[in-house]
Amino acid sequence: MYSFTYTRAKSLAEARAMLAKDHDAKLLSGGMTLIPTLKQRLASPSQLIDISRLAELRGIADKGDCVEIGAATRHVETSRSDVVRQKIPALAHLASQIGDPQVRNRGTMGGSVANNDPVADYPAAVLGLGAIVKTSQREIAADNFFKGMFETALEAGEIVTGFSYPVPKRAAYAKFPHPVSGYAMAGSFVADTGAGIRVAIVGAGPGVFRWKEAEAALSKSFSVAALKGLAMPSAGLSNDLHATAEYRANLVEVMTRRAVASLTGEK
Amino acid sequence: MAKIEMTVNGKKVSHEVEDRTLLANFLRDQLGLTGTHIGCDTSQCGCCTVHVDGLAVKSCSMVVGQANGAEVLTIEGLANGETLHPVQQAFSECHALQCGFCTPGMIMAVSGLLKDNPAPNDEEIIQGLEGNLCRCTGYINIIKAVKHAAVAMK
Numbered sequence: 001m002y003s004f005t006y007t008r009a010k011s012l013a014e015a016r017a018m019l020a021k022d023h024d025a026k027l028l029s030g031g032m033t034l035i036p037t038l039k040q041r042l043a044s045p046s047q048l049i050d051i052s053r054l055a056e057l058r059g060i061a062d063k064g065d066c067v068e069i070g071a072a073t074r075h076v077e078t079s080r081s082d083v084v085r086q087k088i089p090a091l092a093h094l095a096s097q098i099g100d101p102q103v104r105n106r107g108t109m110g111g112s113v114a115n116n117d118p119v120a121d122y123p124a125a126v127l128g129l130g131a132i133v134k135t136s137q138r139e140i141a142a143d144n145f146f147k148g149m150f151e152t153a154l155e156a157g158e159i160v161t162g163f164s165y166p167v168p169k170r171a172a173y174a175k176f177p178h179p180v181s182g183y184a185m186a187g188s189f190v191a192d193t194g195a196g197i198r199v200a201i202v203g204a205g206p207g208v209f210r211w212k213e214a215e216a217a218l219s220k221s222f223s224v225a226a227l228k229g230l231a232m233p234s235a236g237l238s239n240d241l242h243a244t245a246e247y248r249a250n251l252v253e254v255m256t257r258r259a260v261a262s263l264t265g266e267k
Numbered sequence: 268m269a270k271i272e273m274t275v276n277g278k279k280v281s282h283e284v285e286d287r288t289l290l291a292n293f294l295r296d297q298l299g300l301t302g303t304h305i306g307c308d309t310s311q312c313g314c315c316t317v318h319v320d321g322l323a324v325k326s327c328s329m330v331v332g333q334a335n336g337a338e339v340l341t342i343e344g345l346a347n348g349e350t351l352h353p354v355q356q357a358f359s360e361c362h363a364l365q366c367g368f369c370t371p372g373m374i375m376a377v378s379g380l381l382k383d384n385p386a387p388n389d390e391e392i393i394q395g396l397e398g399n400l401c402r403c404t405g406y407i408n409i410i411k412a413v414k415h416a417a418v419a420m421k
């Protein structure tokens with residue numbers, strides 16, 4: 001690793017001020033993406049500003065028709081939270097599928113979503129549920145937040161503080177994990193929300209995206225049968241040594257059917 | 268440089284180290300606790316697993332400042348004097364190791380798993396050890412040892 005300094009921020013305001021003063025500083029949350037990146041010398045920040053203990057960024061709250069989760073909430077906390085398990089079981093299940101126990105004991109929702117790795121899981125829930133991303137300066141709707149591979153609407157110095165997830169009528173996440181890394185080769189988050197059906201896909205493309213054709217089909221009839229014959233186009237999907245674009249397209253179809261089947265009880 | 272203070276295996280320690288020091292290197296190089304192994308560069312093998320404030324973590328993927336002030340438990344702190352911890356005893360009895368390189372991390376991960384789930388089934392054990400790789404024993408005896416330890420700890 002290149003040299004850097006480490007500071008634990010005492011407040012969100014302090015973290016913001018530090019970021020504003022030093023453009024080479026980087027936020028550190030769970031470190032489960034950033035530290036491996038630093039170890040590979042793929043980044044050389046001047047300093048790490050640890051925001052993982054800030055009270056303003058922690059905690060899970062039941063707000064009736066939505067669930068609010070702080071950015072520094074760890075995967076293990078989301079997966080075990082009674083509120084999340086009761087209100088949005090698909091989100092608790094998704095969190096329990098991330099990486100491995102040691103990674104879930106440290107990694108955080110804010111770090112994962114800010115990073116927007118195309119194969120990460122949380123972006124599927126944020127986009128699938130139509131959540132609101134809260135930052136140090138504004139609120140951003142999920143539909144406007146993700147901008148493709150590792151890109152988001154976040155501006156320099158902007159800190160994700162939390163998320164507001166509308167409680168869906170029902171939702172499910174199905175993921176085909178890469179057999180070695182555990183990251184999604186394809187993941188499909190299907191949600192029946194007050195604002196209609198939403199289907200968000202991760203793993204398969206250069207960033208999370210909505211599969212609008214599947215949403216339209218499921219709006220007519222929320223069933224596996226409604227997806228019959230609906231093909232995911234492979235154009236634009238990732239094509240690498242792990243899988244061809246055609247294979248990923250097929251996985252997207254299968255994962256979407258599995259997610260729906262887990263809600264309807266169909267085979 | 269920063270002054271790092273933490274409690275490791277029940278003892279208070281304090282050292283001045285570079286901010287970029289990884290917790291795994293701090294334990295091994297500053298404290299001489301070389302039971303915590305470093306088996307990869309990619310945060311995938313779990314050989315470096317220790318407990319920080321009661322949670323199993325990969326000590327190669329934390330800078331030491333993140334553990335400043337924490338309670339850290341390493342493989343060296345698990346036994347009670349000459350009496351092995353039930354998970355250590357079970358690994359020994361069930362032949363859950365060959366070269367032993369992965370074993371400290373496995374044992375720390377298993378003791379974390381059993382805290383959360385005192386009677387895991389095969390599937391839960393496999394998922395619980397998702398973050399630990401063994402390159403020689405094969406996992407059969409490791410799974411056996413976890414079950415053995417679970418019974419012993421009842």
Ligand SMILES: Cc1cc2nc3c(=O)[nH]c(=O)nc-3n(C[C@H](O)[C@H](O)[C@H](O)COP(=O)(O)OP(=O)(O)OC[C@H]3O[C@@H](n4cnc5c(N)ncnc54)[C@H](O)[C@@H]3O)c2cc1C
Nearest residue numbers: 029030031032033034099107108111112114120121160182
């Ligand atoms: C072995 C392994 C397996 C994994 N498997 C999976 C998997 O299956 N699925 C999956 O989804 N993920 C997986 N991950 C990644 C893991 O979920 C990370 O926790 C997550 O990607 C990043 O969260 P973090 O809190 O660790 O962020 P960090 O590593 O601390 O930060 C990541 C990036 O986000 C920035 N950042 C952090 N917090 C904020 C904030 N509040 N506001 C703005 N920017 C911020 C940081 O500056 C950094 O650039 C895996 C990781 C490992 C090591």
Ligand code: FES
Nearest residue numbers: 306310312313327
């Ligand atoms: S040394 Fe491999 S995960 Fe830490």
Ligand code: FES
Nearest residue numbers: 365367369401402
């Ligand atoms: S016993 Fe050799 S790597 Fe596990």
